[in-house]
Amino acid sequence: MKRFMSRLMFYSVTFAIIILLIWFLSMIPKVRWEIVDSNSMITDIPTVHDFVPLGITFEESNDHSLKFIHPFEKAWTCFIAFGIGKTSDGNNTVIFHNALPQLYGKGIVRIHFNDNLYLINLQAPLYFDSGGRIYKYPTVYCYGKFKSIKYVVSVSYYERTRLWIHVIKPLESSNGIKLEIEAKARGAPLWFGKSRGPYTLFGFYTLKKDVDIWSSFWDPGTFKGNLTIPGRGSFRISGSFIFVRSIHMPFRGEDPPLGFPAQGQYVWIQQEDLDLMIGYVPNPAPEIIREFKSYSYGRINFPNRRLTFRFDEFKYFDSGGPKPFEMRIIGKYEKGVVNLTGKPFDYFPKGRWDWKHEGIWWGRGKRASWGRTFSIWTGIITLDGETIKVNAIGISEHHRVEGALPWTQNSQSP
Structure with missing residues (x-):
């Protein structure tokens, strides 16, 4: 009886230790991401490599589409151009917040013209031109569709003068929404993290016990450009601009759905x-x-x-x-x-x-x-x-x- 009880105790303790070990290992990130309280001390001007970090986060495929590389297989990414301003006569308010697609997902163009909202759905993949193949400057671009009209949407960056160029144009029709703006960045960006880290916390996932961490910069400035909306006309526009560039990862490497x-x-x-x-x-x-x-x-x-x-x-x-x-x-x-x-x-x-x-x-x-x-x-x-x-x-x-x-x-x- 004593021998039986001893064995029972041994197996019970061993089982408890195994359970604790499994729990402990589950709490360790599958990739060792380094998190810090803040990266706002960084004042670097973004480089083209910050804009599109080839060799760290992405690789460029033979067809020039971007793909994540190890250990960023579970990451998602944002290239978002934000602007808010007026037409040259001051009579119309224009807002845009245009997100190019995540590498394996969708994006969307959102343009507010006074009380009207115009949407263009964008589809992965996201392509890259380092400059000279299609675009003058390093550019990310993709394709989309709105009311049977096909579009190409792009963001270009000229590092030397901190110039951001954002273009939305129809591919086959002259009767579509067109947006062409040039934005000059100013001051220091706000950095949430460089591509190699360390990273900061973006949010708490709702479905699994994981958090979203990110590398990101916000580059503020002002813009001028042209907007054409069928049925409303063409307008010179200007105002405030900020470009948001970010890469998000689940800290513990949990699989979706993360919430x-x-x-x-x-x-x-x-x-x-x-x-x-x-x-x-x-x-x-x-x-x-x-x-x-x-x-x-x-x-x-x-x-x-x-x-x-x-x-x-x-x-x-x-x-x-x-x-x-x-x-x-x-x-x-x-x-x-x-x-x-x-x-x-x-x-x-x-x-x-x-x-x-x-x-x-x-x-x-x-x-x-x-x-x-x-x-x-x-x-x-x-x-x-x-x-x-x-x-x-x-x-x-x-x-x-x-x-x-x-x-x-x-x-x-x-």
């Missing part, structure tokens, strides 16, 4: 001598998700003065719900303080936002939403004792979980 990368609130604000860019990712359940905390990253540029400052010490809060109606950013940086309020005048998706993404692993019954806001930001920023009044345009992206933002409109100022 929605929730919680990130990302904001860019611009006026004549100001670019403010932030990313804020609060932990939605710190009592459960103990490995990660809340993260804030930011940068402030005063381009006419050739000044740029890191801006990680801030708090973001808003009116709550799936769709924010008012936003606040309050914080400090090396030379002053920031106190801004944003009020949206347009949204994507337009109309009602609902809590849609269900099945959140850390919160039974909770839901998530995603959308973008286009806002007017007002308030003050101080710089070495000078008070700068802000009346600026802004674009923000919201990845939200029901009840998870730690501040609301009624919160006390930090």
Whole structure:
């Protein structure tokens, strides 16, 4: 009997150790990605290799399409041109947020012209021209379709002058939407990570116990160009521009479906001598998700003065719900303080936002939403004792979980 009990105890302990070992190994990332609290100290001007990191993240196939290489097989990527401005007569508001397709998925062109929204669906693969084969400068491009009209959509980058060129044009018809803009970048970008890392946290996946990490840069500037919309006419347009370049990976290498990368609130604000860019990712359940905390990253540029400052010490809060109606950013940086309020005048998706993404692993019954806001930001920023009044345009992206933002409109100022 004693021998039986001894063996039973031995097998029970051994089984428990095996279970613990399996659990421990499951928590270790399959690829050792390095995560840091912030990369906003980087002020490098993006190179063509940052734009399209061949040999690190991508390889160029014989047909010039881009493919992920090891260890980025589970990554997804973004090439997004954002702009917000006016027609030359000042009578029409133009917004575009055009995402070229992920390498194995879809992308979409979104153009707002006043209250009208025009969409062009884009399809992978994504192609690359290093310059000279089709395009003058290094370019990523793809193809799409809208109302039976086929399109080619491209983003080019001329590193020497920090020139971004974004073109949407019909392939076979002259009766389609056309957009041709040139954007001149200014000031320092906001970096979330270089292609080789270390990386920062983008959001918390909702279906599996993993997080989305990314390498990314935002390059702000101003644009001028032409927009043609059938039935409405052709317009000279100009305004604010930012190019968003990012590569996303699941930290632990979990297989899809991963769900929605929730919680990130990302904001860019611009006026004549100001670019403010932030990313804020609060932990939605710190009592459960103990490995990660809340993260804030930011940068402030005063381009006419050739000044740029890191801006990680801030708090973001808003009116709550799936769709924010008012936003606040309050914080400090090396030379002053920031106190801004944003009020949206347009949204994507337009109309009602609902809590849609269900099945959140850390919160039974909770839901998530995603959308973008286009806002007017007002308030003050101080710089070495000078008070700068802000009346600026802004674009923000919201990845939200029901009840998870730690501040609301009624919160006390930090």
